[in-house]
Amino acid sequence: MLEIILDEFHPSTMWNGGIFIYISFVLIIYFLLLPPSKNHSLKKSIVFILGLLAIFASLGSPINVIARIMYSSHIIQLVLLFFVAPPLLIYGFKYEIIERWKKNETFAYMLKIVTNPWVALVTFYVLFYSYHIPAVFNSVRLDLFANYFAMIVLFIAAILLFHPLLLNTSLSDKTKWTYALLNILLIVPYSVVLIVADSGIYALYTDVRLFMSSIMVCLPDADLMTPEFFRALMPFDPVMEQLRGGILLLIAQVVIFTTVGFLGRKRK
Numbered sequence: 001m002l003e004i005i006l007d008e009f010h011p012s013t014m015w016n017g018g019i020f021i022y023i024s025f026v027l028i029i030y031f032l033l034l035p036p037s038k039n040h041s042l043k044k045s046i047v048f049i050l051g052l053l054a055i056f057a058s059l060g061s062p063i064n065v066i067a068r069i070m071y072s073s074h075i076i077q078l079v080l081l082f083f084v085a086p087p088l089l090i091y092g093f094k095y096e097i098i099e100r101w102k103k104n105e106t107f108a109y110m111l112k113i114v115t116n117p118w119v120a121l122v123t124f125y126v127l128f129y130s131y132h133i134p135a136v137f138n139s140v141r142l143d144l145f146a147n148y149f150a151m152i153v154l155f156i157a158a159i160l161l162f163h164p165l166l167l168n169t170s171l172s173d174k175t176k177w178t179y180a181l182l183n184i185l186l187i188v189p190y191s192v193v194l195i196v197a198d199s200g201i202y203a204l205y206t207d208v209r210l211f212m213s214s215i216m217v218c219l220p221d222a223d224l225m226t227p228e229f230f231r232a233l234m235p236f237d238p239v240m241e242q243l244r245g246g247i248l249l250l251i252a253q254v255v256i257f258t259t260v261g262f263l264g265r266k267r268k
Contacts, residue, residue, distance in 0.1 A: 014061075014062040014065055015060060015061065015062070016059060016060035016061075016064060017060075018060075019055075019056055019059045019060030020056065020060055023052050023055065023056050023060070026052060027049070027052065030045075030048060030094065031045075034094045034096070034097055035094065035096040035097060035100075036094060036096060037094040037095045037096040037099075038096070040094055044091060044092040044093075045092060046092070047088050047091050047092035048088065048089060048091075048092025048093060049092070050088050050092075051084075051085045051086070051087075051088030051089035051091075051092060052085075052089070054080045054081070054084045054085035054088060055080070055081060055085045055155075057080050058077045058078075058080040058081040058085070059077075059081065059148075059151070063076060063077050063080070064077065064218070065218050068141070068204070068214050068215055068217075068218060069215075069236065070236050070241055071202065071205055071238065071241040071242055071245050072241045072242075072244040072245040072248060074245065075244075075245035075246075075248050075249050076248065078249075079248070079249065079252045079256075081151065081154075081155055081158070082128075082154060082155065082158040083158070083252060083253065083256045084256065085155075085158075086155070086158045086159045086161070086162045087162045087165075087166060087256070087260050089159070090159065090162055090163065090166045090167065091166060091263075098111075114160055115160055115163045115164065115167075115168070117164040117168070117171070117175075117179055119160075120157070120160040120161045120163060120164060121161065121179070121182060121183070121186070123157050123160065123161075124154070124157040124158060124160070124161040125186045127153060127154050127157050128154060128157075128190075129190065131150055131154060132190065134201055134202055134203070137202055137204070138202060138203050138204050138210060141204055141214055141217075142204075142210070142213050142214060142217065143217070144217045147217070161183070162260065164176070164179055165179060165180060165257075165260050165261060165264040166260065166263070166264045173265045176261055176264055176265060177261050177265075179261075180257040180258065180260065180261035181257075183253065183257045184253050184254055184257050184258075187249060187250065187253045188250065190246075190249070191246040191247070191249050191250040191253075192246070193246070194242040194243065194245050194246030194249070195242070195243055195246035195247060197239065197242050198239060199238075199239065200238030200239065200242070201238075201242060202238075205236075205238045205241065206238050
């Protein structure tokens, strides 16, 4: 059913050329402009590229459009952008430029504050839960620029969230495992809400008028389409989609933070 629906969309709608250009620009900076870091291996460069591919899959591929039709795909989008891409980018980044900037006391002080584990943890989950308040979510998703701004802010917060696990050498293994466990526990309330809800939480997936407005953000010629077309895009049970999304989010959180916690432990 979904394949038939997506056939109605133009390739330029399904694939975001703007995101591709931005990612290409980042790759140019990464390989040609950033000074090489000590012990920077080919493996790290490949991991960094995988992180960029995760961003493109989230924001530039058909997942971005499908996420406005199926809530479970919205969760896939968030997992890729906030929980898969950040640790990959952190692991593969060239840190020589950061080390140079650290010589500036103001920059070093600000970096120490924003990468504090408690600050990073609280900041991300306050933003994450705020974004998913139904009234906020329904409003932000109807404005292309507001939605991308929210995604960028949350993505930066996600980068800071993974910093203590992968880069903070002053934390003990026990502290890092506690931090990873807290990340898993903090996503549980939202996952539980999605799993046990017996009705659609977000009107964007249940109200035809709001659904139309949400899809129109992605379609350059949406004004030429009839309401019947948009109704045909809503064959998915919102309760089942929320259930799938909640389970997926919880499993992804457990797998990702367990894996990153293992990789971030101190080598003996």
